[in-house]
Amino acid sequence: MMSGFERGFKARANRIALEVRSRMGLSAIDAIDPLAICRDLDVMVIPMSNLGCDVSQFLEVDPGAFSALTVPCGIRTAIVHNDSHHPLRQRSNLCHELAHLFLGHRHVPPLNEAGERAHDRGMEAEANFLGGCLLMTNEAALHVLSNGLISRAQLIYGVSKPMLDYRLRVSGAHVIHKRKYGLG
Template sequence: MTELTWRRGFKTEANRIALRAREKMGLTPICPIDPLQVCERFDIRLLKLSEIDPKSSFLRSESTKFSAVTVPCGLHTAIVHNDSHHPHRQRSNICHELAHCFLGHKCTPPLTPHGERAHDGSVEAEANYLGGALLLTNEGAWHVMYRQLLAEAQHVYGISEAMLNYRLRISGAYTRYRRAGAY
């Protein structure tokens, strides 16, 4: 598997976006964030998949496979998310879609005219990265390591173990902690 090459400065930009979102919410860089409140603050409608018409194109395939999608909704933007997923997954799905909004990615239909999933790998990778940073900023990851909060971090930040480990690794928190001799 090839490692994704980020455009120059993207990771720093993503963390700044996550920090600005927190600032607009009145939160510090290490505070957990509530994706539902972020949607409300940024005037993004949040729709549950369970409330969508069963004949909707979102449900052409099994609904358990559907995570979330950003769609135009009149003059606004809406995120449709799968509310049957685990709460940590829902938070991650919503933050991924918020990332698309914050990065200015264009809303595209989730399916091609042939019913196949539409997918742009680099756009999705950027949204994955920023979505993770929204859930746990670099500063939050460093805070978890230096305060030795690994046992409670998943609960505090409302994230999966996989997301926690990813953010601790990709933010450099693991490396900084080891270099500081704090292990």
């Protein structure tokens, strides 16, 4: 089954996640702090509730309608994020937006001329994948399985249960772990 990604993309995404950790003085299995990465890169993080305009539609009425957005802000970059989301979701949202930056994706206005949401599905899929790698590298996923840390992994890596399950699956950690230990 094709993943829809360019050949080698998944390995490249994990390498980027490892490079980010190295830059931050972390090992391949360490958890990251997306806010620390933003500080290190001089990326402003702006909670939606601090925008100074009526955003109640996104914070209260329909919080699922907006997660985060990366925007050029003069010579800097800013990430506006929905701070009404659960803290684990906010971490994921920030990593998704950081992934856009690390992948060199061009800034796309959030709405097209007709006022409809505009986004490139390919770029979004890449950012989703790399965002997950930033939260938990392939090495970290294997570390979780090899050391019996599944019950604590959400807390260790600051990820939701669906993200943990996803990273354990797509990293190949289950397959590698089974081969390594001769399991079923």
